[in-house]
Amino acid sequence: MxxxxxxxxxxxxxxxxxxxxxxxxxxxxxxxxxxxxxxxxxxxxxxxxxxxxxxxxxxxxxxxxxxxxxxxxxxxxxxxxxxxxxxxxxxxxxxxxxxxxxxxxxxxxxxxxxxxxxxxxxxxxxxxxxxxxxxxxxxxMAKELVQVNENWSVTRCVKEMRAQAENVTRVHSIYVVDDSGMLKGRLSLKDLLTASTRAAIREVYIPKVDSVNVNEKPEEVAKIMSKYDLEAIPVVDELGRLVGRITIDDIVDVIREEADKDYQMAAGISQDVEADDSIWELTRARLPWLFLGLIGGVGAAAIMGGFEALISQHAILFFFTPLIAAMAGNVGVQSSAIIVQGLANNDLKGSIANRLGKEMLLATLNGIILAAVLLIFTWAWQGSFATALAISISLIVVIVVAGIIGTFIPLFLHQRGIDPAIATGPFITTSNDIFGILIYFWIAKIILGI
CATH class of the missing domain: 1.25.60.10 (MgtE N-terminal domain-like)
Structure with missing residues (x-):
């Protein structure tokens, strides 16, 4: 086709x-x-x-x-x-x-x-x-499903299943309930076909069945179905009664929508919009983060103004400012992206302290390697070891701080019930830019003695 x-x-x-x-x-x-x-x-x-x-x-x-x-x-x-x-x-x-x-x-x-x-x-x-x-x-959930009573015989069960299946597009599972509608388990088609026609369903059904509560968040349902490779999952109410089922096609939609939302948030778009939406809707979605970037830029300019004397005597520091800001932003986004992905997939293990410690060691290693290259380049270019050392040490510290911030903020937001994906976009970039520039000039001032 x-x-x-x-x-x-x-x-x-x-x-x-x-x-x-x-x-x-x-x-x-x-x-x-x-x-x-x-x-x-x-x-x-x-x-x-x-x-x-x-x-x-x-x-x-x-x-x-x-x-x-x-x-x-x-x-x-x-x-x-x-x-x-x-x-x-x-x-x-x-x-x-x-x-x-x-x-x-x-x-x-x-x-x-x-x-x-x-x-x-x-x-x-x-x-x-x-x-x-x-x-x-x-x-x-959908209400269409096939359910049988644990007290039915196999013969009656087959008859009832035929009648119910007429209203179900696709039969993923056969659920077993008691007289009160409480979910008891699931029925294997193989066990049903090989059982005696006079046997009761309670004698052949499988008591273990994964289910979710009606109030569970779709994202949590998606995690459960993904973890156990389920094509469908039953939904129960607060009393444990079977009320519906969720199928994999609905979960795929949830995963896609969540991915779209996180991608837009990482790009600095604060609400779900599409390219065909009105200019006003697109402006409302983008402007808050652009305004944050404006505040960050003004803050960075103010910080640089406080080190005017240092810059006037060592103008080379000014030319490395974009590099420092870019490295801070990039490292912060990398760290936060890994944490957000781990939170989404339930892959994060251990305490926050352990996670921060690991990120600090990783950032330190990356910082030392990059700083060594920068030290050699700057020293050869400018001929001043002190200036090259000040810029290189600043880069190490900036990378470590950016890594810690990029790790801590999404974890903190997650614990407060806020979508941590917000920490992968302009928010983390802007905050790291400001901290990076402040650290850069502060360390340079100490080393160069101005």
């Missing part, structure tokens, strides 16, 4: 067919396309064209397309559909996707859409999911 590639010619062809209302040609063109590919096309159309194409597709494909659209495009399209039309699309979706889309609708029409869903059990499940915080396992 040749991978789909969106081209300007294809988009123009779709637009021409829509303009001419050539519905049959449109259906023929999109019939073999995956719903994700159709969503990619619709994202490139204007609102009227997108709505026209959505209404033309059959409900089963339309519902899947809606889940793949950009949020602003989906919002515009749903705004052009009646409550009944939205309900028809929602009815084709799993409960988790349906709840996500309904949750984006204006509050005044949510109830109208839910009342238009013919499958009342499906509607009740969606309403139940809307109760949970979207940033929780409950807000991420």
């Amino acid at each position: 040749t991978p789909f590639k969106l081209t300007e010619e294809l988009v123009q062809q779709i637009e021409t067919l829509i303009e001419g209302q050539q519905d049959k040609n449109l259906m023929d063109l999109t019939e073999e396309l995956h719903y994700a590919d159709i969503a990619e096309i619709i994202n490139e159309l204007n609102e009227d064209e997108a709505t026209y194409l959505i209404k033309l597709l059959d409900s089963e494909k339309t519902s899947d397309v809606l889940t793949e659209l950009d949020e602003d495009v989906r919002e515009a399209i749903l705004g052009n559909l009646s409550s009944r039309e939205i309900a028809e699309e929602i009815a084709e979706l799993d409960t988790d996707d349906a709840a996500d889309i309904i949750g984006e609708l204006p509050k005044e029409i949510v109830q109208e859409v839910i009342s238009e869903i013919d499958d009342r059990e499906h509607a009740r499940d969606i309403v139940d999911l809307l109760r949970y915080d979207e940033n929780s396992a409950g807000g991420l």
